[in-house]
Amino acid sequence: MxxxxxxxxxxxxxxxxxxxxxxxxxxxxxxxxxxxxxxxWSDQKGLPVVANPGSCVMGCTTCAKLCPEDAIxxxxxxxxxxxxxxxxxxxxxxxxxxxxDRLDKHPDHRVxxxxxxxxxxxxxxxxxxxxx
Amino acid sequence: xxxxxxxDFSKWHGMDRNAIKWGPVIDETKCVGCGFCVVQCSERRNxxxxxxxxxxxxxxxxxxxxxxxxxxQVACLWDAIxxxxxxxxxxLAKQLVESGKAKExxxxxxxxxxxxxxxxxx
Numbered sequence: 160m161x162x163x164x165x166x167x168x169x170x171x172x173x174x175x176x177x178x179x180x181x182x183x184x185x186x187x188x189x190x191x192x193x194x195x196x197x198x199x200w201s202d203q204k205g206l207p208v209v210a211n212p213g214s215c216v217m218g219c220t221t222c223a224k225l226c227p228e229d230a231i232x233x234x235x236x237x238x239x240x241x242x243x244x245x246x247x248x249x250x251x252x253x254x255x256x257x258x259x260d261r262l263d264k265h266p267d268h269r270v271x272x273x274x275x276x277x278x279x280x281x282x283x284x285x286x287x288x289x290x291x
Numbered sequence: 292x293x294x295x296x297x298x299d300f301s302k303w304h305g306m307d308r309n310a311i312k313w314g315p316v317i318d319e320t321k322c323v324g325c326g327f328c329v330v331q332c333s334e335r336r337n338x339x340x341x342x343x344x345x346x347x348x349x350x351x352x353x354x355x356x357x358x359x360x361x362x363x364q365v366a367c368l369w370d371a372i373x374x375x376x377x378x379x380x381x382x383l384a385k386q387l388v389e390s391g392k393a394k395e396x397x398x399x400x401x402x403x404x405x406x407x408x409x410x411x412x413x
Binding site for chain 2: 165188190198202208210218219222237238241242245251258261262264268269275
């Protein structure tokens with residue numbers, strides 16, 4: 160089954176990290192942080208490789224933000240990039256359905272803002288109690 | 292909160308997650324309640340809740356937020372979500388490299404999952 164992003168064919172868009180090997184020191188943090196199996200590792204060179212670009216989540220730049228050498232780049236202006244996709248593909252029709260599904264599956268995430276405030280207060284109370 | 296046991300995100304590469312300043316903040320005056328952030332966040336982490344009466348997203352489990360990820364902010368067409376500056380987490384990343392922790396974890400990961408190894412053509 161082909162990958163989709165809120166109903167959009169993932170393969171229709173070019174979104175993945177590019178490694179500048181003149182900067183990369185092979186620390187491996189990109190591979191360690193990616194939850195989507197985008198990177199592989201070359202033992203010979205001691206460097207990461209972008210092996211599954213199509214698995215990269217559109218809009219995600221976590222590896223680039225963490226890279227201590229600033230060696231990873233993505234398409235310029237991620238927000239603009241996603242905006243074009245969202246509008247062109249009418250993504251909100253899918254998002255509406257996904258929201259309902261998510262809340263049905265995780266009913267404790269169907270909340271009221273007042274609940275959240277109450278939890279925050281209770282938590283803050285617990286923290287200060289722990290500090291003594 | 293009610294619900295079944297959830298994955299444990301209390302540590303980030305050995306550091307206490309709740310000591311790391313990284314997570315979304317919603318500006319309620321800008322949020323139109325489209326719910327994109329809720330479903331843009333992975334189901335495993337599920338940082339957001341949603342208030343159907345008010346039609347607003349709410350940050351429910353900020354400490355589940357993956358350090359470095361701001362997908363929700365990027366996808367929000369109304370600019371209703373903000374994050375701390377990324378320089379703080381990059382400093383933490385540098386610490387992980389300098390302390391040898393990153394190397395240690397990488398070796399462990401490759402040992403556990405040799406399929407991650409891929410040789411480039413010469």
